[in-house]
Amino acid sequence: MSKPGKMAQQLIKSLFKKPATINYPAQKSEMAEGFRGKLKFKAHLCIGCKLCMRDCPTDAIVIRKVGEKKFEAEIDIAKCISCAQCVDSCPANALDITPEFELARLDRMKLKVLFSADTDDDTKEKT
Numbered sequence: 001m002s003k004p005g006k007m008a009q010q011l012i013k014s015l016f017k018k019p020a021t022i023n024y025p026a027q028k029s030e031m032a033e034g035f036r037g038k039l040k041f042k043a044h045l046c047i048g049c050k051l052c053m054r055d056c057p058t059d060a061i062v063i064r065k066v067g068e069k070k071f072e073a074e075i076d077i078a079k080c081i082s083c084a085q086c087v088d089s090c091p092a093n094a095l096d097i098t099p100e101f102e103l104a105r106l107d108r109m110k111l112k113v114l115f116s117a118d119t120d121d122d123t124k125e126k127t
Helices: 004-015 051-055 085-089
Strands: 039-041 061-067 070-076 095-097 112-115
Touching: 039 070, 051 061, 051 085, 085 095
Parallel strands: none
Antiparallel strands: 039 095, 061 070, 070 112
16 A cells, blocks of 8 residues: 555545435335336237237237237236337337336246236236
C-alpha cells in the first residue's frame, strides 16, 4: 500500500453517501419504461394465426383453438427468455409484456400459465 491515507479518505467519504442500492424485498422498485417482464395474453384479440408460436425461439407459447374464433394460450415461463419477439410478430396485438418480474415458483408446473378464452377479463389466468 503506497498511500494508506488515500484509502482512509475514501472510506470516510463513503460513510456519508447515500447507498446506490435499495433494500429490495422491503422496498419495491419501479421498472424502467420498456422493461420486458411476464407475457400477457388477450384472448378476445387473438385471431389464431399462431405467428407468435412460430417466432418464439424457445417454443414457450402454445396457442389452442377452443371454440369458434376462441383461442387460449399456454405460456411456459421457464422457457421464456423475455425477448418479446412474439409481441412484435402478433398482427392482432393479442400479446403484451408486463413489468412483472417476480416469477419464481417452487413447483415447476406452476411456471406454465394458461390464459383461458372463457374469461372476458384479460387478467384472468390459470396456473
